[in-house]
Amino acid sequence: MLKLNHISVTFNEGTPDEKRALNDIQLELNKGEFVTVIGSNGAGKSTLMNIISGALLPDVGDVFIGGKQVVHFPEYKRSTYIGRVFQDPMAGTAPSMTIEENLSMAYSRDKKRKLRLGVTKQRKELFRDYLTTLNLGLEDRLNAKVGLLSGGERQALSLLMSTFTEPNILLLDEHTAALDPSRAELITSLTDKVVREFGLTTLMVTHNMQQALDLGSRLIMMDKGQIIFDVNGEEKQKLAIEALLHEFRRIRGMQFGDDRAVLS
Template identity: 65%
Template sequence: MLELKQISKVFYEGTPDERKALNGVDLTLKDGDFVTVIGSNGAGKSTLLNIIAGVLFPDFGSVSVNNKEVTFVPEYKRSKLIGRVFQDPMAGTAPNMTIEENLALALGRSNKRSLFRGVNAKRREEFQELLASIDIGLEDRLNTKVGLLSGGERQALSLLMATFTKPSILLLDEHTAALDPARAELITNITKDLVKKHQLTTLMVTHQMDQAINLGNRLFMMDSGQIIFEAQDKEKEKLTVDGLIEEFQKIRGKQFASDRTVLTS
């Protein structure tokens, strides 16, 4: 379970560049929720993820995971509970280490890292099974350095590394944005399978409206640091891309108008 209360974050406070990235965001994710978040650039999606992950600390408000407050817990401690996949396929894996070593690293997330061998025969077998489950042919390449894999393969591996230790929260940061359409679809399908298999509570940021509509049971739309629209279950199933754009314009239009009156008066 993830709970955010009144989260606010301002960048460059007190300078002409001051920007309110988040403005009093409240949200609660129940166990097993799969939330997609859409919004234009600068809407505050990435800041939101960074605050949940502990890369940034909020100016105001609190973050709690499984009813434990973690607002100011540093990233490396918090990531025991939180799995994460980045937009950049290079970011989620160590290029000069082999596939099995990367998986062993991910295993260290939940247990304390020891002075025992990271990759032993038993683990190698488990890793092989794990890789076979996503079915992209990585199971025979355990000793390949990850730097030699393609972007799609690396992203699939990052996804596996972020999920197989069953974290309490899974954060996906536009993780298909850097891939070609075919690879993006493959990764989307793997995401769907893995989330379902491990029953993960997931927050996924995306730019693609159809992806946001097709995945998950809840949808948030963000703009200027606030969640401006939310749809759940049946309501969400009825959503279409056109409907979403209309909804967006309806809300945006109103704000636009009110901005105008302020400016002209």
């Protein structure tokens, strides 16, 4: 469903601040696969997300969605295929517009926007049904401005908005990081539920190792712009935090050893 081919990105090339954010990334996601991505700050996780969404263009490499080359598509065109939830709960919704208007905008994602009413009676029913699945009582507040909702409610709405049109790819960018533990847990379980329900091909960045282990069918660890660890299926289910940290040290330590060997 998603294929990244030899992706490399360098920031501030030719200056002392030069940074290789992504280094020859090779990644393929099958349809319905739910991949969690972990890695320390500056590992290139966010850059990877931005490359897929089209907010950033790679120096070299290709991006295929559903077999279609999209690397030259501008962000707005690519988002026809991609649903995205940001870390900031304020980022995914328009605060001065109502819940139903926000949902209507998300509903138009994979359709051409026309000069017809965005919120119709029929759509209201549809939106109400979808909102009911969140169990937050938002279905009774269709006319409330989104700015009045709490951070958790807004993030739940963002999640719904980016999934209910069943996009080819769902990108989750630390989408629970800005919430308190109980809200984060709510969003985490909602995420699990919708991804399963719609069978979405998902890439989720997180700093929470437990979350990375609990959710999804595959786990990727990134460091210094490279994918250094990729595990799925049975093997992932058995993985524990300790083992993960150990793995990280082993891989990085070994490479450090290699470097030393080369230098000496």
